[in-house]
Structure formats: structure tokens, C-alpha cells
Amino acid sequence: MERGEINDLKLKIKAIEQQEKQLLDTMLAGGCNDALLAIANQKATQLKQNRLNLYARMEELSSRKEETDVVINLADSWQTADYQRKKAVAMIVIHKILIREDGSIQIIWNL
Incomplete structure (x- = not known):
């Protein structure tokens, strides 16, 4: 289950990165007034925070999997x-x- 969840998180991160790129492309294209720039900055901050949260969740799931692998390896070592x-x-x-x-x-x- 954790592997599937990690893959889902990776897909969500990719989607956020794509949104960030689109937002940056829009800002670089120009034509933004101060109000639109403020909204774009706020959206960029929110996307970044969401991306960091997803990376943190991935790290948590990965470390949990590593701990499980260690326990399994220790159980195998005990048998031998x-x-x-x-x-x-x-x-x-x-x-x-x-x-x-x-x-x-x-x-x-x-x-």
C-alpha cells in the first residue's frame, strides 16, 4: 500500500510542479498588474508549501518502509x-x- 501511496504523491508533486511552471510562464509573459502579481505570489507560496508537505509525507512513508525492511532482515538473521x-x-x-x-x-x- 505504501508504494502505491508514494506513487500517488509523486503524481501530485508533478501536477504541482506543472502548475508552478504555468504560473511562472504567465508571470513572465507580462501584462500583470500589482493585484494579479500579489495573487500569483500567494498562489506560488501555497503551491510550494503543498509540494513540501507532499515531499515530507513521501519521506515519512519511505522511512517507514526502510524500518519494516530492517525488521524483516533482522528476523531472517535471527533464523540463521x-x-x-x-x-x-x-x-x-x-x-x-x-x-x-x-x-x-x-x-x-x-x-
Whole structure:
């Protein structure tokens, strides 16, 4: 889903860039009075802010995908890790394990 959303954001950014180009072409063609220039500047500022927001959303989605890829890679690494490596990870993430008289277990994590 994130890949589709990123592609949608890219399309929206392209549309905004096209609007910005059209606005610039219109302004450069001349014939604008002060009132039209003020409106054009306001529109240009709005388009720029929208474009920056879309880029920020794309970055957020991309970083989330990278985090997911890292978790998947770590899960794969865990499956292939030897006993010593798994023990070293357990020593880092587990603070202590409590075993009660009734046989129940409680793990206290360092996380």
C-alpha cells in the first residue's frame, strides 16, 4: 500500500510542479498588474508549501518502509544465527527472568 501511496504523491508533486511552471510562464509573459502579481505570489507560496508537505509525507512513508525492511532482515538473521549470537542478543534485551513457585515465568526486558 505504501508504494502505491508514494506513487500517488509523486503524481501530485508533478501536477504541482506543472502548475508552478504555468504560473511562472504567465508571470513572465507580462501584462500583470500589482493585484494579479500579489495573487500569483500567494498562489506560488501555497503551491510550494503543498509540494513540501507532499515531499515530507513521501519521506515519512519511505522511512517507514526502510524500518519494516530492517525488521524483516533482522528476523531472517535471527533464523540463521547460531546459539552464541542468539545468546548475546538475549543478554542485551533481557534484564532478568523470574520463575515462580507455581512454574509461571515473567521476563523483565531492558527495552
